[in-house]
Amino acid sequence: MAASCAQCGRTAAADDRFCGGCGSELSTPCTHCSRPLPTDAAFCTACGRPQQRTPGRSVPCTRTVGGSASCSST
Numbered sequence: 001m002a003a004s005c006a007q008c009g010r011t012a013a014a015d016d017r018f019c020g021g022c023g024s025e026l027s028t029p030c031t032h033c034s035r036p037l038p039t040d041a042a043f044c045t046a047c048g049r050p051q052q053r054t055p056g057r058s059v060p061c062t063r064t065v066g067g068s069a070s071c072s073s074t
Ligand SMILES: [Zn+2]
Pocket: 005, 006, 007, 008, 009, 010, 019, 020, 021, 022, 023, 024
């Protein structure tokens, strides 16, 4: 299965993780089993675990503690 770069359109090999044309990321490893996945994959195709990444989407901080916003990710 050939992938193509979302940034420059260059065709990449299935196991390429970065674009050879512009260097942008083509895939990222599963956070659980490290299998290379497309950057837009919501779930791992190897272990089925949901991926924590939210590309292109910012998560608004809706939680407030003691009157001040608290969105610590640590
Ligand atoms: Zn590219």
